[in-house]
Amino acid sequence: MSNRSVVVNTDDVETFERDDARETPRDPRAFGCSRLAFRNLAFSLRSSSGDGSTTRTILEPTSGTFECGEMAAIMGPSGCGKTTLLDMLSGKKTATYTGDVYLNGLPRDQLFSRVTSYVPQEDVIPAHVTVFEAVAFVQELRSESKMNQSERRAAVDDVLSLLGIAELRDELVGDARVRGISGGQKRRVTLARGLAGGSQIVFADEPTTGLSSTDAENVSRAMAIASRRMGVTFVAVIHQPRVEVVDMFDSLILLTSNPGRAIYNGKFAGAAAYFAAAGAPVPSKGNPADFFLDVITPGAKGEKSNALATWYQDVQRKEVERRVDASLAGSKRATIDVLRETAKINGLDPASIHPSPIAATFLTQLRVLLNRNLTLTKRNKAGLRLRIGVSVMQGLIVGLAFYDIGSKPPISSLSFFFMMLQMGAIANMAIMPELIQTRLILKLEQADALYSTGASIIVQSSVNNVLAILGNFVTSIIMFSFSRVSWSKFSTVYGWALLNFLTVTNYLRVIAAVAPSPSESVQAAMPGLLFFILFNNFFVSRATAPVFIKWALYISPLAWTIEQIVTGVYGSNVEVQSFYGYDASDGRTWTALCVLLAEMALFQTLEVFLLKRSTFVKR
Numbered sequence: 001m002s003n004r005s006v007v008v009n010t011d012d013v014e015t016f017e018r019d020d021a022r023e024t025p026r027d028p029r030a031f032g033c034s035r036l037a038f039r040n041l042a043f044s045l046r047s048s049s050g051d052g053s054t055t056r057t058i059l060e061p062t063s064g065t066f067e068c069g070e071m072a073a074i075m076g077p078s079g080c081g082k083t084t085l086l087d088m089l090s091g092k093k094t095a096t097y098t099g100d101v102y103l104n105g106l107p108r109d110q111l112f113s114r115v116t117s118y119v120p121q122e123d124v125i126p127a128h129v130t131v132f133e134a135v136a137f138v139q140e141l142r143s144e145s146k147m148n149q150s151e152r153r154a155a156v157d158d159v160l161s162l163l164g165i166a167e168l169r170d171e172l173v174g175d176a177r178v179r180g181i182s183g184g185q186k187r188r189v190t191l192a193r194g195l196a197g198g199s200q201i202v203f204a205d206e207p208t209t210g211l212s213s214t215d216a217e218n219v220s221r222a223m224a225i226a227s228r229r230m231g232v233t234f235v236a237v238i239h240q241p242r243v244e245v246v247d248m249f250d251s252l253i254l255l256t257s258n259p260g261r262a263i264y265n266g267k268f269a270g271a272a273a274y275f276a277a278a279g280a281p282v283p284s285k286g287n288p289a290d291f292f293l294d295v296i297t298p299g300a301k302g303e304k305s306n307a308l309a310t311w312y313q314d315v316q317r318k319e320v321e322r323r324v325d326a327s328l329a330g331s332k333r334a335t336i337d338v339l340r341e342t343a344k345i346n347g348l349d350p351a352s353i354h355p356s357p358i359a360a361t362f363l364t365q366l367r368v369l370l371n372r373n374l375t376l377t378k379r380n381k382a383g384l385r386l387r388i389g390v391s392v393m394q395g396l397i398v399g400l401a402f403y404d405i406g407s408k409p410p411i412s413s414l415s416f417f418f419m420m421l422q423m424g425a426i427a428n429m430a431i432m433p434e435l436i437q438t439r440l441i442l443k444l445e446q447a448d449a450l451y452s453t454g455a456s457i458i459v460q461s462s463v464n465n466v467l468a469i470l471g472n473f474v475t476s477i478i479m480f481s482f483s484r485v486s487w488s489k490f491s492t493v494y495g496w497a498l499l500n501f502l503t504v505t506n507y508l509r510v511i512a513a514v515a516p517s518p519s520e521s522v523q524a525a526m527p528g529l530l531f532f533i534l535f536n537n538f539f540v541s542r543a544t545a546p547v548f549i550k551w552a553l554y555i556s557p558l559a560w561t562i563e564q565i566v567t568g569v570y571g572s573n574v575e576v577q578s579f580y581g582y583d584a585s586d587g588r589t590w591t592a593l594c595v596l597l598a599e600m601a602l603f604q605t606l607e608v609f610l611l612k613r614s615t616f617v618k619r
Ligand SMILES: Nc1ncnc2c1ncn2[C@@H]1O[C@H](COP(=O)(O)OP(=O)(O)OP(=O)(O)O)[C@@H](O)[C@H]1O
Pocket: 045, 058, 076, 077, 078, 079, 080, 081, 082, 083, 084, 085, 095, 618, 619
């Protein structure tokens, strides 16, 4: 539960010794505590070629258990299925697999993500938030209790201290372009986010990979402290660990590859004796983890992977099955009961814990997301400057090209109005890459049940739309001033241009919802934009369009917008009327308004639908 108050000293991490980790007393009840069991988790890939379909086994059926507060490592050679096993355990695997996972004696339910969190290999945190804000964001959204600001701050500071990053609280997280904290520190921030959410089980994919040995040790030490003090269970995929890192773990699942199979599944402390009994004694010198990996890596000198896999089946498998049976025979608690029990222990009203996969109410989700979005926008000064600069430049270039067009015959100002609409579409294309980049963060956060797709779309589209509208307004004002078209026409022209702008924006957001990458999004948007641009009552009008394609003019937002601008500005001009093939009495203002609003709503709905369905993070 997030109202946990972890009493630690800031220098805990420095003074923390390995033996402390094992002996530090903990009271898991206050923090909530869950156990996990899994039976026969297996994953295969089917592929069809000319000779029919073939199946490649990635991981053979594997079972095991994790007790409350256990530090469990999953190790093995590259490609043996470590991440696959972690993803299946955490419920993050998107591909089909077989086997079962049980939480507290019952099959995983839809509240599983309220008591677990997943720390991915990459640290996906917005660059412009501070370390404190990054952690507070998760804490606030996953919090089960109503805390005031200072309690909240204290709870976040506790977690930062626990992970030894309290002194970084006001530093920006950063990325390749924004100066921020180091890779090892960022790993600890990601772990802090996992813990701040009150997770009882944290799944971590290679939390120490790519770090200096000191950083790797600090990260695993931080996990060990959280595990002992808060009863958090860690299941972590570990690569080539140093002795100091290995020593933090209680248990080990060793897998070999081709295909992925279990070699060992038990206490770390018992592994050496087990390997000795299996005919692979651990040398007295050196890191036992290195030895285990050497001896189970197919192709490595002296490896015994097949013999050890057979040994596992003959000797240890039954014992592991018995552990699974015992775990399933123990007390059975549904996740909602676990959450409510923990709430009660912490002095909260259990009835206030609602059985939804997302802990925060919709209003809280909106508020927290809006706060972050505004903060990020304010801090990204370079981005803001670019937006303003581009808007002004666009206005100046088009304005100069159409200088004094207002004093020319009406028919010649049509291309000016058309360009005004075009500018909106171009400005929108520029923000698509940004939309797609933030989409990855949103998707990962949604997978951790921090907030709903609906809440993120509402906040993201409103903040983006306000900025885009402001930029478009600046461009339009500059263009209009240069054109010297009468200002009395501005509200008509700009009003319709704005509606068109929002419709096209929503169309582009649909594309951004499904496009695999920023560059592909621009390509994918082209056919639709071309359609709008071509069937716009300007290049192709009702007077000139072939009969079989006239319908296009009835669904293109640009066609309706240009018609309304032209009838609004030059309604009684005969030359304009004959060019377009309508007369001023057509007066289809309400129809145009309804078409544009309906398309806007349709695109918005499509975006929500597609974002909910699509899995950008394929596992
Ligand atoms: N959804 C999937 N679709 C296709 N292949 C997959 C999928 N999931 C896993 N694999 C394949 O299964 C194999 C094992 O992958 P996994 O990431 O679990 O291995 P690993 O032991 O974690 O490897 P490494 O240590 O190199 O990260 C790889 O060949 C991977 O490409």
